[in-house]
Amino acid sequence: MPPETLTPERILEATEDVLRRFGPAKATVVDVARALGVSHGSVYRHFATKAALREAVTQRWLDRTHDALETFAADSAGDAAERLGQWLDGLFAAKRRKAIGDPEMFATFMVLAGENSDTVTRHIAHMTEQLGRILTDGAARGEFVLPASVPVTARAVWDATCRFHDPVYSAEWSDPAIDTAYAAARALVLRGLTGNGPATADGRADG
Amino acid sequence: MPPETLTPERILEATEDVLRRFGPAKATVVDVARALGVSHGSVYRHFATKAALREAVTQRWLDRTHDALETFAADSAGDAAERLGQWLDGLFAAKRRKAIGDPEMFATFMVLAGENSDTVTRHIAHMTEQLGRILTDGAARGEFVLPASVPVTARAVWDATCRFHDPVYSAEWSDPAIDTAYAAARALVLRGLTGNGPATADGRADG
Numbered sequence: 001m002p003p004e005t006l007t008p009e010r011i012l013e014a015t016e017d018v019l020r021r022f023g024p025a026k027a028t029v030v031d032v033a034r035a036l037g038v039s040h041g042s043v044y045r046h047f048a049t050k051a052a053l054r055e056a057v058t059q060r061w062l063d064r065t066h067d068a069l070e071t072f073a074a075d076s077a078g079d080a081a082e083r084l085g086q087w088l089d090g091l092f093a094a095k096r097r098k099a100i101g102d103p104e105m106f107a108t109f110m111v112l113a114g115e116n117s118d119t120v121t122r123h124i125a126h127m128t129e130q131l132g133r134i135l136t137d138g139a140a141r142g143e144f145v146l147p148a149s150v151p152v153t154a155r156a157v158w159d160a161t162c163r164f165h166d167p168v169y170s171a172e173w174s175d176p177a178i179d180t181a182y183a184a185a186r187a188l189v190l191r192g193l194t195g196n197g198p199a200t201a202d203g204r205a206d207g
Numbered sequence: 208m209p210p211e212t213l214t215p216e217r218i219l220e221a222t223e224d225v226l227r228r229f230g231p232a233k234a235t236v237v238d239v240a241r242a243l244g245v246s247h248g249s250v251y252r253h254f255a256t257k258a259a260l261r262e263a264v265t266q267r268w269l270d271r272t273h274d275a276l277e278t279f280a281a282d283s284a285g286d287a288a289e290r291l292g293q294w295l296d297g298l299f300a301a302k303r304r305k306a307i308g309d310p311e312m313f314a315t316f317m318v319l320a321g322e323n324s325d326t327v328t329r330h331i332a333h334m335t336e337q338l339g340r341i342l343t344d345g346a347a348r349g350e351f352v353l354p355a356s357v358p359v360t361a362r363a364v365w366d367a368t369c370r371f372h373d374p375v376y377s378a379e380w381s382d383p384a385i386d387t388a389y390a391a392a393r394a395l396v397l398r399g400l401t402g403n404g405p406a407t408a409d410g411r412a413d414g
Contacts, residue, residue, distance in 0.1 A: 147391055147394035147395050147398060148387070148390070148391040148394065152387055152388070152391045153391055153395070155388055155391065156388065156391035156392045156394075156395045157395070159367075159369075159370040159371075159388060159392050160366075160367040160368075160392055160395055160396065161367070162366075162369055162370055163366040163369055164366075168375045180355070180359055181359070181362055181363065181366060183355070184354055184355040184359045184360055184362065184363035185363045185366050185367055187354035187355065187363075187399075188354050188360070188363045188364070188367055188396060188399035188400070189367065189395060189399060190399075191352075191354060191398070191399040191400075191402065192394075192395035192396060192397075192398040192399030193395070193398075195398065195402045
């Protein structure tokens, strides 16, 4: 095969493979260069330091969730409550898939996220910006009455669902009771925005 | 001074002192006995093992929050939305006071809580039982429409406010923006229960 051009994307893919094989403590830039059949200088031309490379791979991993949910954020014509519900469902499903489907890689990225708190902060800003667009549309359509400004309410929705997306809770995501807990939290949040939203998650309270 | 009777309460107080002085890794039952001027056999008559003693001191620490909030849970004659708001305020205030006022002891108890997950589970069950009583009263008074059964909704309220009571977030509790975030989450949860609850936390959305 002719040698492919060395792109940032190829380097990041190789870095993910190397992290999977060696773990976050042992993976080095030399391992990444070796996996690509290039010198480590070639890697450094794209990522100035090992830290920059690790940050970029963390961002790429987090952005996958971000990109998948953009559909719901962008669909400004649809019912906002439905979009918000789908966005939250999509978020929980994506996080679960990562945590339960590939627990070793998930643990690796938890280490990287701990090293790159600015990247995580940016990720949360992206996510709440998406939420904010749905909230803005919902308020404009008269579906939502927001308890605070758009950014503050978006963060409140993010916070109110943290058990279902913050990796610190990932050990609970395979608990059989988690779906019931999620449905109730989702209904509580949606009703907090719509006032008269879906009446029940799994049946009205019996007092 | 005449020697006091050796009670479980005195042992637990001494254990807390010893943990404060030596930290969770180094504190031993012998240290506790020495602090009390008794033999370690006397301590073991009340707590069969070191693990049982550490579990009891963890429970006592967690129960302090539980006991302080019981007032709001028990006041069945009052406005339920107001009681729930006060209960949540009291919970966040108590957790913050512990985390910010005495960070070393807080860190110590985080280690102990990690060792005693059953104690933590029981604590959450106590807290959501208190929440459940407020929800039951609110539903009976026609103030609340619950999105799920009382226990499931109580857990949803607990989960929806986790950023403001779960110790994993304690580093964020001294952030100046946390009060705004808390007010919005609180309003979202209350409105999720009342439908027509307090309209805004800090001003209506501007779209």
